[in-house]
Amino acid sequence: MTGSPLTGSLVIVGTGPGKADLMTPATRDAIAEATDLVGYGPYLDRVPMAPGQYRHASDNRVELDRARHALSLAASGRRVAVVSGGDPGVFAMAAAVFEAVESGDPSWRSLDIRVEPGVTAMLAAAAEVGAPLGGDFCAISLSDNLKSWSTIERRLRAAAEADFVIALYNPASKARPHQLDKAFELLGNLKAGQIPVLFVRAAGTSEARVVATTLARADAAGADMRTMVIVGASTTRQVGRWIYTPRGARP
């Protein structure tokens, strides 16, 4: 660091669920104006190339390193866009960037940083099937890379007690095949077996695929890294070919 004022900037954006027409114009413009894009390769592949723009693609499991790299570039005067999928503030890069600011060079706290909202995966998944998030709901990441499984269990229990609709992000990966099984087992002991459970794969892309089942029949093998799992509330129901949760609740 020199003593000179910081003239770079950093914007954290989300490309939405996948289809180009689900990315907001504000995000498209922020990406186009950046000198440097930093992100997981497949997300960078979704955005058009701009002349002279640098692309710093990385693996998906090094969020903090990627955030520090982006902050260093901004501190050196570059206009940086950190590119997530979905909404950058929901289980994506924005929190990682602020973690890196907190633990990093004190000058980073005076950088020009902003966040552009986007369409997060659970909204795209819900739209594919109707309106399952029509009542009160919660969003839980099943990844225990950064929190303990006991914390996740406590949250699932509380979500059942609240009768929230439950959106499960990161339900399964090759490294974690058994957690969704455990989550279904836990919820199955607390909620009625006929409650709708939705597996929505690749929501908001041209390959979207929906499997609607019940909690009693839900099989964790139906989920992978690209799947959003939504577990209904007691009121969630089917009408025609749609699944929705009414706005009201049981008393």
Next chain:
Amino acid sequence: MTGSPLTGSLVIVGTGPGKADLMTPATRDAIAEATDLVGYGPYLDRVPMAPGQYRHASDNRVELDRARHALSLAASGRRVAVVSGGDPGVFAMAAAVFEAVESGDPSWRSLDIRVEPGVTAMLAAAAEVGAPLGGDFCAISLSDNLKSWSTIERRLRAAAEADFVIALYNPASKARPHQLDKAFELLGNLKAGQIPVLFVRAAGTSEARVVATTLARADAAGADMRTMVIVGASTTRQVGRWIYTPRGARP
């Protein structure tokens, strides 16, 4: 109803939080292709006029009537767009439409109905302040028009037990000035007083205004119908001028 096949269609869209560049292109296109727009007047005012397009503006408190009207138009062969703010599936019109399908003319179940996702208010509010939704979170509407206050209290208690970040939709209105006070009191007995509380008014518009305080100091008078209130988790914190929730959790 005649015995003829239904040729109309109904798409339920959300304009996002307010700024034109936070509406997705898919939503803009769906609105442009409709013959009839149905929605609350201020949301319809956000979308450009198309030649020959009919606009059916209504009051904000007659969602089911508006949904039935939209379904009738679609059943008569019109291409209808139901226009919400934010995302149509989150405390907006999509659930009301499916409620109307369930209780309405059986032929409505075979209508061509789809939902386009959008940027819901809590994502825009979070982006204004940093990344407060960076961990597991829940969304609760404080309106007791359609559910009992005891249900809302049960959900707030469970959310505190889960240590979720809590996004409060519809925190206050002229008809309901005291519920946010009661919510803060309840949460204040269950969570630490220094937990960040954010009042974000008109998020995602050019008039956005943020007040950051703590649970112990939070004053419900700071919220109105255009305010999103976000109550942090135990880990939610300030860094520089931003508020964020780290991706991990306390064990």
